[in-house]
Amino acid sequence: MENTIIKTRVVGVDISLERTTYAIVDIRGNIIASEHMETLTYGSSNEYVTTLCERIIELVSNNGGYDTIRSVGVSAPSANFITGCIENAPNLPWKGVIPLAALMRDQLGLAVGVANDAHATAQGERAYGSAHGMKDFIVLNLGFGVGSCFFSNGREHQGMSGNAGEFGHTCINEQGRACTCGKTGCLESYVSHRGIVLTAQEVMAESDKPSLMRSLERLSPRTIFECCEQGDELAIETYRRTGHVLGVALANYASVVNPEAIILAGGISQAGHWLLDPMKETFEKHVFGGIRGKTKIFASTLDNRTRDVLGASAVAWDVKEYSLFK
Numbered sequence: 001m002e003n004t005i006i007k008t009r010v011v012g013v014d015i016s017l018e019r020t021t022y023a024i025v026d027i028r029g030n031i032i033a034s035e036h037m038e039t040l041t042y043g044s045s046n047e048y049v050t051t052l053c054e055r056i057i058e059l060v061s062n063n064g065g066y067d068t069i070r071s072v073g074v075s076a077p078s079a080n081f082i083t084g085c086i087e088n089a090p091n092l093p094w095k096g097v098i099p100l101a102a103l104m105r106d107q108l109g110l111a112v113g114v115a116n117d118a119h120a121t122a123q124g125e126r127a128y129g130s131a132h133g134m135k136d137f138i139v140l141n142l143g144f145g146v147g148s149c150f151f152s153n154g155r156e157h158q159g160m161s162g163n164a165g166e167f168g169h170t171c172i173n174e175q176g177r178a179c180t181c182g183k184t185g186c187l188e189s190y191v192s193h194r195g196i197v198l199t200a201q202e203v204m205a206e207s208d209k210p211s212l213m214r215s216l217e218r219l220s221p222r223t224i225f226e227c228c229e230q231g232d233e234l235a236i237e238t239y240r241r242t243g244h245v246l247g248v249a250l251a252n253y254a255s256v257v258n259p260e261a262i263i264l265a266g267g268i269s270q271a272g273h274w275l276l277d278p279m280k281e282t283f284e285k286h287v288f289g290g291i292r293g294k295t296k297i298f299a300s301t302l303d304n305r306t307r308d309v310l311g312a313s314a315v316a317w318d319v320k321e322y323s324l325f326k
């Protein structure tokens, strides 16, 4: 008789510089079991992948077994869903192109899909979060970089080579700041961790007003936000300028995509109204008239601590189930 076990679970793997988290997740987004390991202590990408697969097999064996697992989804920096590879990640020590999906598939005997972190976040929002049921939406991950992804007509827009939706590296000021990608004036050089710190330094240099920021040991989006909460004028101005730039950029993207919602994730989105109020004001001013007043803009509702691994698991539902005969 044919095996009729319905596979209602997937494995999600979130690879970040700090650590790798891997979890068994069910179809509703419940985490059944989760563990983590170091990412950067391995001599080569092969050694890392082998250890990761051994640990996944152990986790699965101890929690329901292989028969319940449909597929594996991986969220990793510079990962490309179409090629299944990590491609020249600037922040990882593994250089060149790493065929991560194929390496893992061969060791696990399961279908494996990979996506970059912003694409995984968008998949997670759609599968388990506030974008559930939406056909057109944009997700922006605001952190050390700006990751982004958009869904159109119910599908993630991949583009010809899997590089669609790089909103972070669209130019918003031709004469602007140098970006880490080698271009100038990218959105990322204003609304990332580094961008906000640079803006705070500019705001302080332009003014001789007192500011709590002047005596901070370390400027960061978090410490600048804390100064805002204490009513610090220059810190508020820093987030006002950041929100303004983001509002102009989002108005452009929304005018192209006409999304139902724009969802902000990542540490910087936690600045709340200090960022969102000036951003929304600028957005409504610059967006195409037919869209004005119709786009929901809000911070991600998924739990910060589990969003990334849930997003990775959502990628797994998007890959075909593995079979030797397909």
Ligand SMILES: [Zn+2]
Binding pocket: 168, 169, 170, 179, 180, 181, 182, 183, 186, 188
């Ligand atoms: Zn750039």
